[in-house]
Amino acid sequence: MPDESSAYKAPVQRQWVPECLRALPDAVHDRAATETQEDRRTMTSQAPMPWQDRPAGSSAPMWRNSGNPIIRRDLLPHSNSIFNSAVVRYEDAFAGVFRVDDMTRTMDVHAGRSADGLVWRIEERPIDFAPADARTAHIQERFVHAYDPRVTWLEDRYWVSWCNSYNGHGPTIGLGWTTDFSTFTQVENAFLPFNRNGVLFPRRIGDAYAMYSRPSDDGHTPFGDIYYSESPDMIHWGRHRHVMAPVPWTWQSTKVGAGPTPIETAEGWLLLYHGVLTSCNGFVYSMGVALMDLEEPWRVIARSHDYVLAPHAPYEQVGDVPNVFFPCAALTDGDRISVYYGAADTVTGLAHGYLNELIDFARRR
Numbered sequence: 020m021p022d023e024s025s026a027y028k029a030p031v032q033r034q035w036v037p038e039c040l041r042a043l044p045d046a047v048h049d050r051a052a053t054e055t056q057e058d059r060r061t062m063t064s065q066a067p068m069p070w071q072d073r074p075a076g077s078s079a080p081m082w083r084n085s086g087n088p089i090i091r092r093d094l095l096p097h098s099n100s101i102f103n104s105a106v107v108r109y110e111d112a113f114a115g116v117f118r119v120d121d122m123t124r125t126m127d128v129h130a131g132r133s134a135d136g137l138v139w140r141i142e143e144r145p146i147d148f149a150p151a152d153a154r155t156a157h158i159q160e161r162f163v164h165a166y167d168p169r170v171t172w173l174e175d176r177y178w179v180s181w182c183n184s185y186n187g188h189g190p191t192i193g194l195g196w197t198t199d200f201s202t203f204t205q206v207e208n209a210f211l212p213f214n215r216n217g218v219l220f221p222r223r224i225g226d227a228y229a230m231y232s233r234p235s236d237d238g239h240t241p242f243g244d245i246y247y248s249e250s251p252d253m254i255h256w257g258r259h260r261h262v263m264a265p266v267p268w269t270w271q272s273t274k275v276g277a278g279p280t281p282i283e284t285a286e287g288w289l290l291l292y293h294g295v296l297t298s299c300n301g302f303v304y305s306m307g308v309a310l311m312d313l314e315e316p317w318r319v320i321a322r323s324h325d326y327v328l329a330p331h332a333p334y335e336q337v338g339d340v341p342n343v344f345f346p347c348a349a350l351t352d353g354d355r356i357s358v359y360y361g362a363a364d365t366v367t368g369l370a371h372g373y374l375n376e377l378i379d380f381a382r383r384r
């Protein structure tokens with residue numbers, strides 16, 4: 020009889036789950052395990068999306084909400100400005116992560132709730148991210164500044180990506196998640212400094228999580244292309260691919276950066292993005308639209324020749340940074356789309372349109 024206790028035993032093969040995903044509370048884990056993604060989607064908000072019809076006589080590809088700016092700069096007692104913010108459906112209503120610059124001009128991200136997507140209750144205190152593991156806390160400490168958040172429902176939770184001034188080493192892509200917009204967990208930064216505009220895809224591409232980002236510099240960055248990266252676990256990012264560059268002598272000649280979470284359509288991912296022109300009075304930020312290949316989203320199928328919306332309204336032209344139209348989030352309802360954008364680095368606006376018209380607009384010459 021062989022002595023079984025001394026015989027080699029192959030290690031039990033377990034499916035490897037990264038620390039950041041394992042940290043999901045048991046209740047949420049159980050729910051995620053028994054519900055399909057579609058169940059979760061249909062369980063989420065049935066609240067009507069904020070919407071206004073196209074104004075009579077307009078043929079523009081998108082139009083502004085007549086209540087703009089929907090979030091004013093001084094909504095909070097200590098806020099200097101509230102802009103470049105992310106909104107999603109949550110339960111029977113809406114929730115979001117908001118960029119709030121306070122009166123010391125510290126940039127930070129705050130959670131907020133709304134019944135209708137128009138009137139917002141934003142927390143006075145910034146989000147206090149709990150580190151996913153002790154190493155994250157030790158290595159990263161709390162960021163110095165956080166700004167320009169995006170929020171993406173991905174599999175079983177809402178992921179937040181933001182521009183994270185990592186311990187003073189310069190901007191890069193911060194990542195964290197929440198299931199309830201009350202408690203938030205931070206995982207390690209996705210990339211090295213300097214990088215901005217990290218925007219996650221709402222599903223895996225092949226078997227990998229995917230993100231657009233825009234490598235930058237430590238300042239106001241007079242250049243910038245969009246890149247695509249993949250990760251097996253939301254921690255390790257690679258397979259970096261170039262996506263799109265600025266177009267000389269146009270509204271998007273200086274730099275481009277992804278805006279809201281890409282929207283899946285039958286014809287491809289619809290990507291709203293910002294494009295920047297350098298005028299004799301500084302940068303001008305406008306919004307464009309592109310259609311990206313569904314399975315290889317680094318491939319551009321079509322890209323708008325003209326801007327979709329540019330800073331033409333007074334609250335987009337006048338503010339702490341003039342002439343900025345900076346989209347960070349979109350809600351959809353069938354073919355309708357409502358886009359949340361930062362205006363003049365000061366207030367938050369809302370614009371409306373139709374997906375099929377935006378796809379046509381991306382293809383139009």
Ligand code: BMA
Pocket residue numbers: 103166167239304340343345361364
């Ligand atoms: C970018 C970012 C944005 C800002 C824009 C215009 O570099 O910092 O937050 O809206 O500049 O100032």
